[in-house]
Amino acid sequence: MTHVVVDPVTRIEGHLRIEAEIEAGQVTSAWSSSTMFRGIELILQGRDPRDAWAFTQRICGVCTTVHAIASVRAVEDAIGATPPPNARVLRNLIMAAQCVQDHVIHFYHLHALDWVDVVSALSADPAATATLAQSISDWPESSPTYFTGVKARLQAFVDRGQLGPFGNAYWGHAAYRLPPEANLLAVAHYLAALEWQRDFIKLHAILGGKNPHLQSFLVGGMATPVDPNSQAALNIHTIAALRSLIARAKDFVTKVYLPDLLAIASFYKDWAGYGAGVGNYLVYGEYPMTEGKNAPKYIPSGVIRNRDLSKVEAFDDSKITEQIKHSWYKYDGGDDQGLHPAVGETHPTYTGPKPPYDLLDTSAKYSWLKSPRYDGQPMEVGPLARMLVAYVSGHERVKELVGGALGALGVGPEALFSTLGRVAARGIETQVLVEKISDWVDELADNMGRGDLRIHDSDRWDPSSWPKDSSGAGFHEAPRGALGHWVHVKDGKIARYQCVVPSTWNAGPRDAAEQAGPYESALLGTPVVDPEQPLEILRTVHSFDPCMACGVHVVDTKGRELARVKVR
Amino acid sequence: MTTADRIPLLVLGLGNVLCEDDGAGVAALHQLHREWDLPDGVLALDGGTLGLALLPLVERAEIVVLVDAIRGDGPPGTRLRIEGADVAPAVYERLSPHQIGVADLLGGAALLGRYPATVVLLGVVPASTDLGLGCTPDVAAAIPGLVDDVVAELAALGRPATRASVTTGPPRRVDDAALALGL
Numbered sequence: 001m002t003h004v005v006v007d008p009v010t011r012i013e014g015h016l017r018i019e020a021e022i023e024a025g026q027v028t029s030a031w032s033s034s035t036m037f038r039g040i041e042l043i044l045q046g047r048d049p050r051d052a053w054a055f056t057q058r059i060c061g062v063c064t065t066v067h068a069i070a071s072v073r074a075v076e077d078a079i080g081a082t083p084p085p086n087a088r089v090l091r092n093l094i095m096a097a098q099c100v101q102d103h104v105i106h107f108y109h110l111h112a113l114d115w116v117d118v119v120s121a122l123s124a125d126p127a128a129t130a131t132l133a134q135s136i137s138d139w140p141e142s143s144p145t146y147f148t149g150v151k152a153r154l155q156a157f158v159d160r161g162q163l164g165p166f167g168n169a170y171w172g173h174a175a176y177r178l179p180p181e182a183n184l185l186a187v188a189h190y191l192a193a194l195e196w197q198r199d200f201i202k203l204h205a206i207l208g209g210k211n212p213h214l215q216s217f218l219v220g221g222m223a224t225p226v227d228p229n230s231q232a233a234l235n236i237h238t239i240a241a242l243r244s245l246i247a248r249a250k251d252f253v254t255k256v257y258l259p260d261l262l263a264i265a266s267f268y269k270d271w272a273g274y275g276a277g278v279g280n281y282l283v284y285g286e287y288p289m290t291e292g293k294n295a296p297k298y299i300p301s302g303v304i305r306n307r308d309l310s311k312v313e314a315f316d317d318s319k320i321t322e323q324i325k326h327s328w329y330k331y332d333g334g335d336d337q338g339l340h341p342a343v344g345e346t347h348p349t350y351t352g353p354k355p356p357y358d359l360l361d362t363s364a365k366y367s368w369l370k371s372p373r374y375d376g377q378p379m380e381v382g383p384l385a386r387m388l389v390a391y392v393s394g395h396e397r398v399k400e401l402v403g404g405a406l407g408a409l410g411v412g413p414e415a416l417f418s419t420l421g422r423v424a425a426r427g428i429e430t431q432v433l434v435e436k437i438s439d440w441v442d443e444l445a446d447n448m449g450r451g452d453l454r455i456h457d458s459d460r461w462d463p464s465s466w467p468k469d470s471s472g473a474g475f476h477e478a479p480r481g482a483l484g485h486w487v488h489v490k491d492g493k494i495a496r497y498q499c500v501v502p503s504t505w506n507a508g509p510r511d512a513a514e515q516a517g518p519y520e521s522a523l524l525g526t527p528v529v530d531p532e533q534p535l536e537i538l539r540t541v542h543s544f545d546p547c548m549a550c551g552v553h554v555v556d557t558k559g560r561e562l563a564r565v566k567v568r
Numbered sequence: 569m570t571t572a573d574r575i576p577l578l579v580l581g582l583g584n585v586l587c588e589d590d591g592a593g594v595a596a597l598h599q600l601h602r603e604w605d606l607p608d609g610v611l612a613l614d615g616g617t618l619g620l621a622l623l624p625l626v627e628r629a630e631i632v633v634l635v636d637a638i639r640g641d642g643p644p645g646t647r648l649r650i651e652g653a654d655v656a657p658a659v660y661e662r663l664s665p666h667q668i669g670v671a672d673l674l675g676g677a678a679l680l681g682r683y684p685a686t687v688v689l690l691g692v693v694p695a696s697t698d699l700g701l702g703c704t705p706d707v708a709a710a711i712p713g714l715v716d717d718v719v720a721e722l723a724a725l726g727r728p729a730t731r732a733s734v735t736t737g738p739p740r741r742v743d744d745a746a747l748a749l750g751l
Contacts, residue, residue: 040699055586153681191679195680198623198624
């Protein structure tokens with residue numbers, strides 16, 4: 001038996017460490033651990049709830065808007081503020097844009113290198129690459145000259161010995177299966193996506209003033225003035241700029257991202273058989289279509305259990321608990337219970353080994369993540385959960401695109417419960433959102449046209465208008481999945497704050513009943529050809545879009561380090 | 569400034585201000601703006617943890633000075649200067665929380681053939697990058713020296729800063745990187 005350890009390098013949102021046991025070339029057990037304490041909840045106690053979003057958006061330097069949204073919604077729920085339609089539409093725009101941008105970056109810059117062998121691209125024939133590109137898309141940049149240029153640029157990069165983002169990977173690994181031309185195509189679009197995201201970022205700047213630390217959020221609405229005739233507001237010119245940015249984004253997603261995804265997936269269909277995970281899916285829902293707490297949402301909420309695609313249960317937030325039997329926390333009432341986040345506790349008590357260490361004692365507490373459970377069960381959150389719930393709920397566009405992708409790959413719906421399904425769902429969601437987003441621009445323009453310029457509910461701005469003691473919850477579908485903030489406001493100050501983030505749902509440890517979390521389950525049965533280069537483990541973990549980058553080193557059962565390879 | 573303009577000298581304070589010493593570069597940047605007037609051609613911005621989102625700025629810059637927390641030899645508060653070809657490996661291996669973003673940023677500029685002619689990294693060794701507001705005492709004590717390092721670097725590059733005439737009163741606005749993206 002070989003023991004593989006995927007260990008952290010970065011703390012963007014908390015270290016992620018995976019320990020896995022491998023027998024006969026397959027993962028037989030896996031443990032997911034976060035090795036960094038994230039105590040934002042403690043920083044917020046005693047602060048003005050109207051400022052909470054500005055702190056929470058810095059929980060993670062990368063996905064900032066998501067915590068801002070969840071936070072303002074939680075506080076609005078607690079104090080009874082209702083954002084007007086323009087604020088709802090602007091938030092939808094910002095959230096959808098964030099999701100589109102994150103998904104494209106994830107595919108090309110964080111995940112593609114698990115499937116694409118950059119070094120192999122150097123032996124590609126540019127003319128054959130052009131033929132391949134033209135056979136899957138009518139994207140204009142697909143000439144032999146273009147691919148000759150990309151290949152030369154890559155060659156020069158390699159010759160200089162500065163591989164940069166391509167430096168730490170398993171080039172030549174037996175699990176890479178794309179022909180050189182497909183690899184060159186993917187490298188070309190890696191660069192194209194880099195250019196594209198520079199352009200798309202402008203959308204955040206127009207909507208929010210700056211990115212990623214947006215300044216435009218306000219409890220009760222938004223701070224962005226809307227006025228068709230004002231230079232200093234969202235006006236007819238910015239509407240036109242938004243339309244043009246969105247059109248370019250749609251073009252890129254439709255003609256580059258989705259065709260690439262399907263082309264690459266066609267070489268890795270066996271990955272529709274790995275990485276299934278817990279088989280339970282939770283979605284809070286997102287993009288409210290009208291005002292008020294029970295507004296219908298464009299991406300519907302719901303719960304699917306045991307891979308049963310015949311029905312979706314209604315989401316009930318009272319069924320959420322967080323457990324800590326295997327987490328480095330104490331609960332006042334004992335560590336075997338689960339607490340709802342509204343009464344959640346954050347008492348850190350580290351009992352793990354003193355770093356540096358070889359292995360965690362996974363029979364005891366082994367993670368800084370709690371174990372969120374829904375009705376006592378582990379749940380996967382994220383694009384796959386959202387697309388499954390939407391598919392079963394009868395979302396027309398999602399059904400079309402899921403059906404189209406399954407047809408193109410010649411696989412059935414059961415293929416969705418997999419590593420490949422997760423990758424495909426992310427692409428499908430990107431397509432759905434990049435198409436929908438222009439409706440919200442139209443809605444904003446229509447409101448302006450009708451003279452409805454309201455952007456903020458100021459009735460509840462002054463703390464004297466608030467209840468003396470109240471609680472609220474804010475739910476958001478972040479790119480990575482279901483995000484919830486819970487706030488207790490007392491005498492105008494934050495008395496308690498709890499965040500349950502998507503990566504806690506997906507990467508959390510075993511619970512009091514020893515049920516494994518989604519990462520831990522998804523890794524079971526994953527083939528590992530070479531334990532010194534556990535590329536396959538990364539494929540499945542990265543398919544969830546973990547917010548933590550990972551370094552990998554491999555130790556044998558005695559804990560001796562055999563190899564260390566940093567991977568992103 | 570339009571997005572097409574070249575930036576002769578770009579100073580970026582980097583880091584997450586919620587993670588104690590990780591925010592040292594941002595703290596130094598704010599102090600620089602409070603105490604010094606910068607000459608034409610120098611753009612000094614709070615880059616936070618923007619990472620790849622800073623690419624539109626970096627690719628237009630002739631010279632980039634990164635100010636950041638760096639893991640390195642020496643006790644917390646030790647100041648380091650890294651230049652040229654050593655910067656890229658340093659951001660892969662030695663920077664703290666946001667390292668991947670900075671590595672992506674430099675890698676992206678290189679891949680697109682738009683790596684700045686000169687890149688200098690001025691850093692300080694952190695004591696703690698755990699969650700928390702403000703730097704630890706050793707690192708906070710090193711911030712004025714880090715600001716001096718930036719000022720010395722500007723002088724050596726032929727663009728000396730001058731002491732701000734007024735250092736009291738309300739803090740001057742520090743341009744945010746994204747605002748400077750020309751939008």
